[in-house]
Amino acid sequence: MAVNVKLRKLLHRKSWESVTSAPASSAAGSFTVSDKNDTLSGAKAFFVQSATAIYMYEGDQDAWAQIPASGIAGTFAAGSCGEFRGLGAMGGTFTQTATAGTVQTITTNRTILRNLNGVRIRVVAGTGVGYDGIIASNTLGANAVLTLYTASGVAFDNTTQFQTYSGSLWFFNAGTVAVGFSVYDLATNAWTARSVTGLPTAWGTDAQLVSTAGGTGISYINPLRDPVTTNSMADLLATSATGTTIADTTAIWAVNQWAYGTVHIVGGTGVGQSRVILSNTADTLTVTAAWTTTPDTTSKFTIRFGVAGGIATAGGASTLTNSTKAWATNMWANYQVRITSGTGIGQIRTIASNTGTVLTNSAAWTVNPDATSTYIIESNDDNMYLLGNNAVTMYKFSVAGNTWATLSPVAARAGAYAAGGTADHITECVGWDQETAVTHYTTVLFKQNGRYIYCFRGGATSTLDVYDIPANTWISAVAYAYQQETFTTGTSSADACGFVYLNKEATGRIFRFDVALNQIMPVATNTNQSALGGTAVVGDRMFVLPFHEGQTLLYIGYVMRHSAADMMRMLII
Amino acid sequence: MEIEIIELPHGFGYRVGGVYQEFDPEQEGFTPMTKERAEEMAAVIVERLTPPPVIIEPVAV
DSSP states (O other): OBOOOOOOTTTSOOOOEEEOOOSSOOOTTOEEEEOTTOOSTTOEEEEEOSSSOEEEEETTTTEEEEEOOOOOSSOOSTTOEEEEESSOOGGGOSOEEOSEEOSSEEEOSSOBOSOOTTOEEEEEESTTTTOEEEEEEEOOBTTOEEEESSOOSSOOOTTOEEEEOOOEEEEEEOBSSOOEEEEEETTTTEEEEOOOTTSOSOBOSOEEEEEOOOSOSOOOOOTTTOTTTOBOOTTEEOSEEETTEEEOTTOOOOTTTTTTOEEEEEESTTTTOEEEEEEEOSSEEEESSOOSSOOOTTOEEEEEOOSEEEEOSEEOSSEEEOTTOOOOTTTTTTOEEEEEESTTTTOEEEEEEEOSSEEEESSOOSSOOOTTOEEEEEOOTTEEEEEETTSSOEEEEETTTTEEEEOOOSSOOSSOOOTTOOOEEEOOOTTOBOSSOOEEETTTEESBTTSEEEEEOOSSBOOEEEEETTTTEEEOSOOOBTTTOOBOTTOEEEEETTEEEEEETTTTEEEEEETTTTEEEEEOOOHHHHHHOOOOOSSOOEEEEEEEETTEEEEEEEEEOTTSOOEEEEEOO | OOEEEEEETTEEEEEETTEEESSOTTSSSOOOBOHHHHHHHHHHHHHHHSOOOOOOOOOOO
């Protein structure tokens, strides 16, 4: 359903409103993260006030609850930072191995403490690889057994490797003689320390941790850019379906914009099924394989799409070929490719390089794809990037390997990440789904979702630096329209739908950087912040949460007052 | 604070409060721990999770 925004500009002034205060005051290093991609129910966010005082915010309830203390190494201070990922991290890693199973159950070796009903699960290797469904229920406690809504074609067993979208909070801790890195898994309610080998033993000033996990959220036409004529993909309700189609007559999709994406039945008749989309009209999806249970008007569904997709024309030991393409050389390096149907279904590999028609992985396939294999290219689930510490150096973490690498970019960043710096992975620009090199900014930036981390440098500058993930290089000091405002200690950021929102220090002044239009614009000032004051302290305490209004997806931005516990929110339109 | 040392197929792990660790927390990759190492690392967690003592000093009247 389209969002019909009836506010009259200038006449109806957008304003920030107070919500429930956090249980503790913000201090240097304290930060917030959120489930921006709507992976879990309840619109969750987290406030890390210290190594021991960590709180979960339930946006639907506007209420807080403390979660276990982290036990993290290091000393909490300026430079502490974190990230939320939709993928769970039981025992510290996001791929689990079953100990047994049936066609509709998976036995884990995990102590799961909450009901995972509605959580997405996918099998990435071993018996049942390619299964992509939803957990119906699970036992609680040790060696929890997961029961799935939809049976698999084969019985899962102790070779089955799976991932659950049950949520994880990643926390990097500052320090003077040692730093710390730990992850909190929501399903098991437990923290697990991760490696800090290869990182500096002293870390401060300010910092950001950025995950590039892809394929975790819904796909949509940008509701913030054109809310009147676009619609949301959040939990669409089927108006009709056949053996190979599902339709929503309120939709206004572009023809075949979802081709080779996946559609997931998340509620009602046929719940738990997922299919690759062959094609779509303005309101109807046609899937590549018939439904096991035909959806009906009670069926809720969601669409997931990466940056690009298609059907292979050939495959090799470490390659996938699509001879119909004309990709820019190495535009997909460090992305991941996932086989969504056909031969080799379920496999995920990091792309090391590509030619115009061939993707070459960093690791061999278990089963080579062929001309029956559909695929998705998406941002890499395995990587997180750490930047800050008043330095130019950036570090890259592999979740699967539990290892850090110091990046040696082709062009180093021209200036250090200073106090008030920001970092946001840009994935949602309208029209940035090109599969050829379409230039955006001179000859160095291209219109490609998932390619860049946009970073305001901070340090009382207006400087914008951009990190190019595939090219492993920095484009420093990117000029942009209306560039003049500077950012320093206390500046926070949050990104949504191709915009980077900035909360400037303790001024209450909010800005929005439009990535596609390459301009910065003011957004409604948070007069509560400016009136109440508060000493600006380092730390990223701005986040966005998605809310569903029927079939419409809306975003709400949140900020926390400096050196206080006050929280404020505003509908982002 | 209770320490639970857990025997695992590859070695030993521990659970202390809300912290669960299967592999050595100070090593990259996935390095198994011996029982002694697990006990040593678990004691470190106890120290981190134990709040500092509150010292009340008398005020002279």
